[in-house]
Every structure is written in C-alpha cells, then in structure tokens.
Amino acid sequence: MDLPVKKNNIYDVEITDLNHRGQGVAKIEGFTIFIDNGTIGDKGKVKIVELKKNYGIGEMISITEPSKDRIQPKCPISFTCGGCQLQDLDYRSQLNIKTNKVKKDIEKIAGFEDVIIHDTLGMDSPYRYRNKAQFPVGLKGKKISIGFYRRGTHEIVDTKSCIIQHEINDEVIKIVKDYMKKFNIKPYNEKTGKGIIRHILTKTAFKTGDVMVVVITNGNKLPYKDELIKELKDKVKNLKTVVQNINTKRTNVILGPKSRVLYGDGRIVDYIENLKFNISAESFFQVNPMQTEVLYNKALDYANLKGDETVFDLYCGIGTISLFLARKAKKVHGIEVVEQAILDARENAKMNNIDNVEFYTGKAEDIFPKLYKQGIKADVVVVDPPRKGCDESVLDTIAKMQPKRIVYVSCNPSTLARDLKYLDEKGYKTLEIQPVDMFPHTMHVECCVLITKK
Numbered sequence: 001m002d003l004p005v006k007k008n009n010i011y012d013v014e015i016t017d018l019n020h021r022g023q024g025v026a027k028i029e030g031f032t033i034f035i036d037n038g039t040i041g042d043k044g045k046v047k048i049v050e051l052k053k054n055y056g057i058g059e060m061i062s063i064t065e066p067s068k069d070r071i072q073p074k075c076p077i078s079f080t081c082g083g084c085q086l087q088d089l090d091y092r093s094q095l096n097i098k099t100n101k102v103k104k105d106i107e108k109i110a111g112f113e114d115v116i117i118h119d120t121l122g123m124d125s126p127y128r129y130r131n132k133a134q135f136p137v138g139l140k141g142k143k144i145s146i147g148f149y150r151r152g153t154h155e156i157v158d159t160k161s162c163i164i165q166h167e168i169n170d171e172v173i174k175i176v177k178d179y180m181k182k183f184n185i186k187p188y189n190e191k192t193g194k195g196i197i198r199h200i201l202t203k204t205a206f207k208t209g210d211v212m213v214v215v216i217t218n219g220n221k222l223p224y225k226d227e228l229i230k231e232l233k234d235k236v237k238n239l240k241t242v243v244q245n246i247n248t249k250r251t252n253v254i255l256g257p258k259s260r261v262l263y264g265d266g267r268i269v270d271y272i273e274n275l276k277f278n279i280s281a282e283s284f285f286q287v288n289p290m291q292t293e294v295l296y297n298k299a300l301d302y303a304n305l306k307g308d309e310t311v312f313d314l315y316c317g318i319g320t321i322s323l324f325l326a327r328k329a330k331k332v333h334g335i336e337v338v339e340q341a342i343l344d345a346r347e348n349a350k351m352n353n354i355d356n357v358e359f360y361t362g363k364a365e366d367i368f369p370k371l372y373k374q375g376i377k378a379d380v381v382v383v384d385p386p387r388k389g390c391d392e393s394v395l396d397t398i399a400k401m402q403p404k405r406i407v408y409v410s411c412n413p414s415t416l417a418r419d420l421k422y423l424d425e426k427g428y429k430t431l432e433i434q435p436v437d438m439f440p441h442t443m444h445v446e447c448c449v450l451i452t453k454k
Helices: 091-110 168-182 225-235 289-303 320-326 339-351 364-373 392-401 413-425
Strands: 010-014 024-028 031-036 043-051 055-065 132-140 143-149 156-158 197-204 211-217 239-246 258-263 267-272 275-280 310-314 331-336 357-361 380-383 405-410 428-436 446-453
Touching (some): 031 043, 091 413, 132 156, 143 168, 168 197, 168 225, 211 267, 225 239, 267 289, 275 320, 275 339, 289 380, 289 405, 310 320, 310 364, 320 331, 320 339, 320 380, 331 339, 331 364, 364 392, 392 413, 413 428, 413 446
Parallel strands (some): 031 055, 211 239, 310 331, 310 380
Antiparallel strands (some): 024 031, 132 143, 197 211, 239 258, 405 446
C-alpha cells in the first residue's frame, strides 16, 4: 500500500494532540506523524525522518505559526534533554492536557462515560519540586558527562543545572565530576560494560533538609572514596549520608542488589504533614513532597474512615499511605515486595508511635490472597501499584473480599483504566477520579480514584 508521505520530504502540518511521550501528533491525509519539539496548536514544516507501516516520525524544520499556548522554556536544554517534555507549554495548558489524557483513557479503555473526572490539581510554582534525582554518568568524546538521556536515546546530555530538581543537585554533579577528573575515575560504558561509576542518585528531604548521595558503581571498588566523601561533606549543606550501591549487571536497572554505607547511617528523615519517615537508598518515597500531601489527603478523603475499619494498603512502600490511614482506622495491613522498604515501614510506625499497622514482605499477588484465606477481610482496600497496574489475582481477591470502598492511586492512566474496567465487571463502580500533577513539565499524571461496591 502506498503511503501518503515519503521519507525526507517536507510537509506543512498542524499539531492537534500529544502522545504519551510528549511528541506532537499531526495527520497527513489521515496518516499519523509523531513530531519532537512540537506542541498542540503549532503549525509548521516537518521533515519525515522515519516511516513505519502505521505511522511516521517527523522532525520540525520550522514553526510557521506557533501555538497560542507556547512559551519560552526556562531550561536551555529542554529541547534535547529527555527529562521534561512540556516546558515549552503554558502550565495551565499542561494541566488541561493531563486532564484530557485521563478522560480519553477512561472512555476509550474502560468504556466509562458517567465517571466524574475532576480538573488536574497543579502547583503554585512548578519548579525545583523533585526530592530525588538519578543522573547517568558517561563519556562524551573525552569529557565526562553527567545529566539525563537525550530524548529516545541513551546519549547523555551534560547538565549543569536542572530546574525541576532540588538546587543541591547542581553542587553534587559538580563535585562528582571534579572528583572523577582529578583521580581519573572512569565512567561506565554501556557498550563495553567497563568503567566504574554508572549513576549518581540523590535524595533530599524538603522538610528537614537532609541530603543523601548514592554512588552506583560497576563493581566493589570506589577509588579515593574518602576524598569524595570529604568534598561532599565540605560543600553539601546538611549531607547526612553517602552510600555506594553495586550494580555489575549489563542492565538498564539503576540500583544493584548490594549497598554499603560510606558515611552516616544510610538514611535521611523527612515528613509528610506531621508524620516522620526514614528513607533509605532503596526505598520508594514520592518525589514531589508538596503534591504528595495533596494526593494522600485525597486518598484519605475517599477512604472515608470512621475509626472501626480494617484497611489493606497494597504496594505500601515504606508505609507512607499506611500511616496516614492508620490514624483514622482500626487496623491497617500493608504489603510490599521490597524487603528494605518493609523494614523502613516498621521503623516508621514505631517512630510515629502507631501500633495498629502490620506490614508483610512479598508480592501483593501472593500475600494478599493468603491473608484472605486466613480470614482477614477489609472494609477498605487502597492500592498504589507500579506503572504496570495491579496483578489480576489482586483484583480477584479484592472482589472476593468485597470491601465497601476501594481507593486506587495510579501513575498510569491506561493501566488504571484497564483495572477499573475489570473491577466494574466484578461488581464495583468507579465514582470519581482526581488527577494530581506530581510531575510538572512531563506527560506523567497521578490519579486518585474512588470505587464503591455496586
């Protein structure tokens, strides 16, 4: 079949939508073209650089008529760095795009048309909001490069400053780069599997100011580590701990299975409202602390606890939502597959003097059905799964347990829609969805969902 476009030809287009990667979407005689660095409403000239059976990839040559919502990004490398996709778009328009994304997925995948979907809750100042950063380390020519991957590649875009990360990262990047140059420490090479430093990971507690630096290495050795620790202690305000994580696998997974503490006790402390949390290198903690409070309060609102309920918190991490719920519930059971996270969760419960929670290590799809067979039932179930959504056996067990309410916290509207449809077929009705902008300037959107028994 002849396609309506040819490779290397230039065409006039208007961008009418964005895909999940933040690429502009245009149609040429009904044929879909995905375009980098274009936004909704842009009109311009596009060169076709790649053709597939059902779509093409275009490169924006020039914008002849910019979108009314287009703005000048604050970051000078936003068009090359893969960290942000929407910095050239007015923030109010970003929120509208995310609301519409949720609506489309719910209607198209779940088939729901009567669900209340609220406008996305945004931030007053959508910059410097991230408390966690992961920087790959590599070589560009003969120079050490630390930053983020170029869009759609594993080529590192060297970054001196990132305006969505905490300011302390700018200093950490400089210290590590200077240390590597001074002592001739080789960065990891993905192609050869050689080199020492793979990634730099930082965690910053916004309430306490505590800072953690994690150096991910390709092997046990970290030469001149004492000199690196001294530089970090001298120049990073509120540095509490330095950790070396060892990852020798040829993989895109950042953290390896083994860590050792080089300085401090391997943890930092932060708060969500008045709850105190220990955070380790491996444990999950929401990356946007301001919006986390918005999200968790909405989850608590939807749970509608009166004080006599038994609650399950599936995929509970270090117990953040569990402890929020425990203040209003009779009993909370939390399940999480990461062992270190459960150790942190138990410690966090003790630290906050909360004794009506119990945590279990294992996969939700394994532990949850076992507890149900033991006769433990819930009035409310809260789930906060990874991007792939819930395992089917988890949804089946929820349906058998027949809780009055389910609160679903999701970071992926498409798998959320799939799971909501499944629960609908099992006798549950989705009432309302509140999108929350946890990741400004990206295409990601978090949702909190209220589901009740029909």
